[in-house]
Amino acid sequence: MRYRPLLAILLALCLSVFAVPAKAAKAPLTYDQIRNTGKAAICPSVSDNARGRIEVPRGGSLKLTDVCFQPVQIEVEEEKRNGEKEFIKAKNIMISAATLGPIKAEVTPKDGALELKVVDGITFQPTTGQMPRRELVPFLFSVKDLVATAQGSAIDPSTDFEGEFLVPGYHSSTFLDPRGRGSNTGYDTAVGLQAAKDDFATNRKVDEVSQGKMSLRIARVDASTGEMAGSFVSIQPSSTEQGAMEPHTVRVQGLFYARLAQES
Numbered sequence: 001m002r003y004r005p006l007l008a009i010l011l012a013l014c015l016s017v018f019a020v021p022a023k024a025a026k027a028p029l030t031y032d033q034i035r036n037t038g039k040a041a042i043c044p045s046v047s048d049n050a051r052g053r054i055e056v057p058r059g060g061s062l063k064l065t066d067v068c069f070q071p072v073q074i075e076v077e078e079e080k081r082n083g084e085k086e087f088i089k090a091k092n093i094m095i096s097a098a099t100l101g102p103i104k105a106e107v108t109p110k111d112g113a114l115e116l117k118v119v120d121g122i123t124f125q126p127t128t129g130q131m132p133r134r135e136l137v138p139f140l141f142s143v144k145d146l147v148a149t150a151q152g153s154a155i156d157p158s159t160d161f162e163g164e165f166l167v168p169g170y171h172s173s174t175f176l177d178p179r180g181r182g183s184n185t186g187y188d189t190a191v192g193l194q195a196a197k198d199d200f201a202t203n204r205k206v207d208e209v210s211q212g213k214m215s216l217r218i219a220r221v222d223a224s225t226g227e228m229a230g231s232f233v234s235i236q237p238s239s240t241e242q243g244a245m246e247p248h249t250v251r252v253q254g255l256f257y258a259r260l261a262q263e264s
Helices: 004-026 194-199
Strands: 062-079 085-092 100-110 113-121 124-130 136-142 144-151 160-167 210-222 227-237 249-260
Touching: 062 124, 113 160, 136 160, 136 227, 136 249, 144 210, 160 227, 210 249
Parallel strands: none
Antiparallel strands: 062 085, 062 100, 062 249, 085 124, 100 113, 113 144, 124 136, 144 160, 160 210, 210 227, 227 249
C-alpha cells in the first residue's frame, strides 16, 4: 500500500509524456517556427493509403483551395554535338521560393470529361536553374490560367489532367535594362547610329508572353477530408530577356496538392 502514491506519480508522468507530443502535433506551426526553415516551400501531403474517390456534381463544380505546386527537379533542353536534343538536370538555386500557392481552382464536368481551371492565387514565381557548367537559366515558373482536362466523372487515383497555361514575361513591361531600354517605357533603342538600328535585333525590347504545357497526375485522394495529391510535369520556355536571347525549353517536375473548399 505504501507504493501506491509512487505508482500514481509514475503513471501521471507517463501520461503527460505521451499527451504533450500529441497535442503539439495538432497545433499549427507559428511564423517563427517556419521562418528560414524552408517549410513554407513544401506542399502538404496525403497518406499513401488514401485511395478514395470524389464525385464531380453534374451541372456543378468542385471548388479547390490551397492548391500547391512544388518543383522538385528542373531540366533544361540542350542540343548535343550530333544535333540531338536532351534534357540536362539543372540545380534550382531558388528552391525555397519557387513553390506556387496558395491557389484556387475549379473542376467542372465538360463534354463527358473533367476540366480543371486555375482561377486565382500565386500562379507564377521567378526561378533560376543552374546548369552543370554554371550557366544560369532564368525562367518564370508558371501555372497562370491553367486549363486542363481529364477523362471520367470523378477525381480518383487514376485521374490524369493535361492542358496548357500562360507564361508571362520574366520582366514586367515597365522593366528597364541598365541602358534605359524597355518595352513600354524608356528608350526604344540605345545605339548611336539610328539608321543601323535594324541590324541590332536585341536592341529593341519586346514583351515576353508564351505558353506552356502541363501533365497533372492524381495519385492519392482522401474523400473524408477532401484532400488530393499527386505529381506534375510541365514544359515551358525560359526567359528571353525581352528578346535579347533565344529561350531554352525547361521541364519542371514536382508535387501537387489541393483540397476541397469548405462551403460557407
